[in-house]
Amino acid sequence: MSEHFLIIGGGAVGLTSAQALLEAGYRVTLVERGDTGQEASWAGGGIMSPLCSWDYPESVTRLTQQSMGMFEAACAKLFASTGINPEYQRSGMLLLPPFQTEAAVQWCAAHQVALQSVVLGDYLPGMTGGGLLMPQVGQVRNPRLLRALRRQVEMFGGIILEHNEAQGFDIEAGRITALQTSNGTLVADNYIVAAGAWSRTLLGEYAQGLDVRPIRGQILLFKFDVPPFLNILLQESLYFIPRIDGHVLVGSTLEDAGFDKSTTDEARGDLLQRVYALFPEWQDRLPVRHWAGLRPGTKDNIPTIGRHPHLTNLYANCGHFRYGVTMSLACAELLLNDIEGRPQPFPVDDYRWRV
Ligand SMILES: Cc1cc2nc3c(=O)[nH]c(=O)nc-3n(C[C@H](O)[C@H](O)[C@H](O)COP(=O)(O)OP(=O)(O)OC[C@H]3O[C@@H](n4cnc5c(N)ncnc54)[C@H](O)[C@@H]3O)c2cc1C
Secondary structure, three states, X not given: OOOEEEEEOXXXXXXXXXXXHHHXXXXXXXXXXXXXXXXXXHHOOOEOOOOOHHHOOHHXXXXXXXXXXXXXXXHHHHHHHHOOOOOOEOOOEEEOOOOOHHHHHHHHHHOOOOOEEEEHHHOOOOOOOEEEEEOOOOEOOHHHHHHHHHHHHHHOOOEEEOOOOEEEEEEEOOEEEEEEEXXXXXXXXXXXXXXXXXXXXXHHHHHOOOOOEEEXXXXXXXXXXXXXXXXXXXXXXXXXXXXXXXXXXXXXXXXXXXXXXXXXXXXXXXHHHHHHHHOHHHOOOOOOEEEEEEEEEOHHHOOEEEEOOXXXXXXXXXXXXXXXXXXXHHHHHHHHHHXXXXXXXXXXXXXXXXX
């Protein structure tokens, strides 16, 4: 019988890890405290790229580039096999001034990423001046991606146990022998922590070296009859993500508020002020929804992927901070390679679980 993996956490990272393991022939049980795909992975914008890639280290770029190259085909496959469309679209990302032209040009040239200088009025009627367009940047619709992944995992024979909170590990001779959950004891050959912002808390004394903390992000949702523009727009830290049905997500905040997932009037006011400054014609328009999620924050956005420094059958895939949906496919691939002792596609030292 094939080895059995128990994955803790049913966000994008847990579900893509489950999918990769099942495709490789392993048995998988996924344990989720609530319903799958309702935390950070649901709350995120679904931009398939860092905002300004040139602001991040190469170890982030390697993961995002690898994953971005896989997403379009993976979404088409998911749609065909599950009937749920994650709505991947290569909408492109348009940078509005002010931006760091030199850094953007150099980074894109060095990484073979397309970048075009454009006249803003050609994309946003009434706007003057120039912008930078990254035409290859894509987006997904997070809730749909998550539903498709969940269905795919079950179609592949994975078992998903929802409303089941992992509460602690039984350890013997440097190995986990069982997971204690709110619904009883679960036993597997190997255990993977993919619990997002909660990973460090869950691991407790075994979190050695893992520095993951919640960083809240808030988003406003607008609705138009038809999309007011077609590209993702980015102005400094403010972004707009147009969906094909006329919804536009506007985000986001970066807040250290512990595990508090509330939305705040202050964030709403700040975001609205910036939206109306850019699009005065939206003044009479109010958001139809406002939500918050807790990113698994880590230094430099670098996740931890791989085996625990001491416990031989414990693995992590967590701490993806701002880009966990984008990185998820590549991280699942790296995790599988680590488990199977296969060569990695690029240097992975920065992601190792170190004490
Ligand atoms: C506002 C906002 C905007 C974002 N925009 C983007 C973007 O445009 N592009 C991008 O790539 N990323 C974006 N992100 C980041 C991205 O959403 C995260 O990096 C990613 O979702 C992390 O995935 P995850 O599966 O690790 O975490 P989560 O999706 O949070 O999943 C973790 C799961 O573990 C479960 N869990 C926790 N503890 C336990 C336990 N003890 N037992 C059982 N289950 C447990 C939780 O219930 C949860 O379902 C954004 C995030 C936010 C908040």
